[in-house]
Amino acid sequence: MAKVKVSLRYCGSCNPHVDLGRIAHHLAGVANRRGDLLLVAGTEESVDIAVILCGCERSCGATKEAMDNAKFSIVVAGENLSATPVPEAQLPLIVEKELARIIEMFQAR
Amino acid sequence: MMNGQQYRDSLRHLKPKVYFMGEEIHDVTSDPSIMPHINAAAVTYDMALAPEYEALLSAKSHITGKTISLFTHIHHSHDDLVKKVKMLRATGQQTGSCFQRCVGHDGLNAIYSVTYDIDRAKGTDYHNKFNNFLREAQEKDIFITGAMTDPKGDRSLPPSRQKDLDSFVHIIERRVDGIVVSGAKAHITGAVNAHGHLVMPTMSLDEADSDYAVCFYVPVDAPGLIHIFGRQTNDTRKCGGCAIDAGNAEYGIVGGEALVVFDQVFVPFEHVFMCGEHEFAYSLVERFATAHRQNYGGCKSGLADALIGAALLISEAQGTEKATHIKEKLVDMVHLAETLYSCAIACSCQGYALPAGNYMANPLLANVAKLNVTRNVYEIARLAQDIAGGVLATTPSELDWRDPVVGRYVDKYMAGVAGVPAETRMRLVRLLEAMTCGTALVESMHGAGSPQALRVMIGRQANLEHKKRLAKKLAKIDE
Numbered sequence: 001m002a003k004v005k006v007s008l009r010y011c012g013s014c015n016p017h018v019d020l021g022r023i024a025h026h027l028a029g030v031a032n033r034r035g036d037l038l039l040v041a042g043t044e045e046s047v048d049i050a051v052i053l054c055g056c057e058r059s060c061g062a063t064k065e066a067m068d069n070a071k072f073s074i075v076v077a078g079e080n081l082s083a084t085p086v087p088e089a090q091l092p093l094i095v096e097k098e099l100a101r102i103i104e105m106f107q108a109r
Numbered sequence: 110m111m112n113g114q115q116y117r118d119s120l121r122h123l124k125p126k127v128y129f130m131g132e133e134i135h136d137v138t139s140d141p142s143i144m145p146h147i148n149a150a151a152v153t154y155d156m157a158l159a160p161e162y163e164a165l166l167s168a169k170s171h172i173t174g175k176t177i178s179l180f181t182h183i184h185h186s187h188d189d190l191v192k193k194v195k196m197l198r199a200t201g202q203q204t205g206s207c208f209q210r211c212v213g214h215d216g217l218n219a220i221y222s223v224t225y226d227i228d229r230a231k232g233t234d235y236h237n238k239f240n241n242f243l244r245e246a247q248e249k250d251i252f253i254t255g256a257m258t259d260p261k262g263d264r265s266l267p268p269s270r271q272k273d274l275d276s277f278v279h280i281i282e283r284r285v286d287g288i289v290v291s292g293a294k295a296h297i298t299g300a301v302n303a304h305g306h307l308v309m310p311t312m313s314l315d316e317a318d319s320d321y322a323v324c325f326y327v328p329v330d331a332p333g334l335i336h337i338f339g340r341q342t343n344d345t346r347k348c349g350g351c352a353i354d355a356g357n358a359e360y361g362i363v364g365g366e367a368l369v370v371f372d373q374v375f376v377p378f379e380h381v382f383m384c385g386e387h388e389f390a391y392s393l394v395e396r397f398a399t400a401h402r403q404n405y406g407g408c409k410s411g412l413a414d415a416l417i418g419a420a421l422l423i424s425e426a427q428g429t430e431k432a433t434h435i436k437e438k439l440v441d442m443v444h445l446a447e448t449l450y451s452c453a454i455a456c457s458c459q460g461y462a463l464p465a466g467n468y469m470a471n472p473l474l475a476n477v478a479k480l481n482v483t484r485n486v487y488e489i490a491r492l493a494q495d496i497a498g499g500v501l502a503t504t505p506s507e508l509d510w511r512d513p514v515v516g517r518y519v520d521k522y523m524a525g526v527a528g529v530p531a532e533t534r535m536r537l538v539r540l541l542e543a544m545t546c547g548t549a550l551v552e553s554m555h556g557a558g559s560p561q562a563l564r565v566m567i568g569r570q571a572n573l574e575h576k577k578r579l580a581k582k583l584a585k586i587d588e
Contacts, residue, residue: 015572016572016575017572017575056572057461057471058459058460058461058471059461059462083462083463084464
């Protein structure tokens with residue numbers, strides 16, 4: 001089965017309220033463990049899932065261009081995931097769960 | 110949408126209890142103390158229908174798809190937030206004064222988002238009820254005030270421990286069909302010439318203060334509601350046939366604020382949008398405050414546009430416009446005004462979507478915008494007064510200008526350069542006086558939040574830990 005292509009895009013990090021690198025590092029570990037997803041750079045075109053990592057609620061990384069480049073998007077904006085508040089300490093795990101949910105949807109197709 | 114005259118006519122059908130200067134006012138539309146504020150609000154109606162302004166003052170309702178006043182619109186994009194600022198500037202340029210409807214507009218947006226949050230957390234039905242109210246507000250194009258500030262009593266004590274429990278609006282009775290509330294709201298802009306009030310809590314609340322966690326809409330003439338109109342600098346100049354001395358005779362100064370008393374007012378549940386959910390009071394306050402602080406960079410830069418024009422005109426009338434220091438002062442005024450506008454645009458562009466789907470301005474930058482207003486407006490006023498000269502404080506009355514005995518002396522000595530009659534110079538002086546003295550300045554200081562409240566928010570939002578990490582990295586200090 002083809003791997004699910006997941007890109008990691010950063011906002012630019014001018015005002016990080018959370019440690020975005022920690023989330024990215026956690027997802028790299030998830031990719032190694034799972035084996036069914038391929039983590040690619042944010043500049044990669046036409047990906048399955050875009051994980052858009054924004055340091056604060058301004059969500060500068062969640063541009064139309066970024067969202068249109070992927071079939072699904074997960075947006076972290078400071079201590080928020082897709083507009084739902086999430087404490088920083090829980091962000092890596094919550095992002096992982098959301099990623100797993102979307103991958104499951106892909107694989108069910 | 111209504112036009113300005115229809116808005117005035119709609120007020121005549123209402124019977125609010127209004128008091129001013131020891132008398133009850135039975136018809137606000139014919140009272141000289143209130144008419145300028147009605148005129149200012151009427152401008153928001155007329156501009157929404159004018160071809161050159163409708164793009165800024167109207168929007169498409171996300172509920173019905175119909176064209177509505179921007180003042181009843183829920184923001185759904187960065188563009189919407191930016192448009193609000195531009196709308197406020199354009200309207201402020203026309204009135205030279207507060208036009209009052211933005212407070213209720215900000216209340217609508219804040220409550221839209223918080224009712225959604227409450228429902229999601231508690232399984233209530235506030236958002237649906239609010240949308241029903243919003244649909245009606247949009248279709249009837251009503252003027253809604255935003256009533257947040259309580260008199261507060263002893264500010265070191267929470268609401269439920271006040272000596273006078275009415276220091277904050279609260280629920281005193283729960284019935285099967287609604288609630289009864291008691292208390293008062295202070296400094297309510299446009300209260301006496303609105304169609305109704307959107308009432309919100311004024312601070313974060315804990316469980317002991319649950320009865321104070323109340324948000325609702327009430328028509329301006331609901332039984333038990335009493336409006337006590339506040340005094341302003343030079344307010345008696347609105348009366349007695351001194352239109353020139355009034356300065357901004359058509360639109361007044363500031364919005365016309367009132368103390369609104371809730372003397373056992375019944376509110377049906379269909380208009381109750383928070384009833385005890387104290388955990389959400391702070392969200393409502395913060396979102397409303399952010400939206401409202403965003404505004405001031407728009408409206409105050411609009412007022413400044415007119416004020417800069419008046420300062421330039423008075424310098425031309427007095428023959429000083431070519432002096433280098435006058436030109437420099439005008440540039441300073443423009444710089445200060447555009448700084449305010451820049452802040453409002455910035456907080457709009459850096460806004461974001463809330464879970465309900467509507468957009469809010471960036472809180473840090475909105476508070477910066479308002480804090481700049483508390484300083485820049487005073488400096489703009491000071492520069493205008495500097496340019497105008499001492500005549501600002503000594504100009505004879507319009508009545509003396511019209512007097513058969515001394516009028517000719519006023520006419521002779523108040524005239525400006527050749528071709529500028531005394532009347533023109535006096536009109537400019539009075540406009541400058543109205544816009545730069547007294548109540549006009551205080552409103553810029555305290556409206557939407559006093560300086561210390563803004564500083565507290567800026568401190569909270571400043572991301573100081575990140576700044577420390579930056580410095581440590583540059584100074585090569587290990588963690």
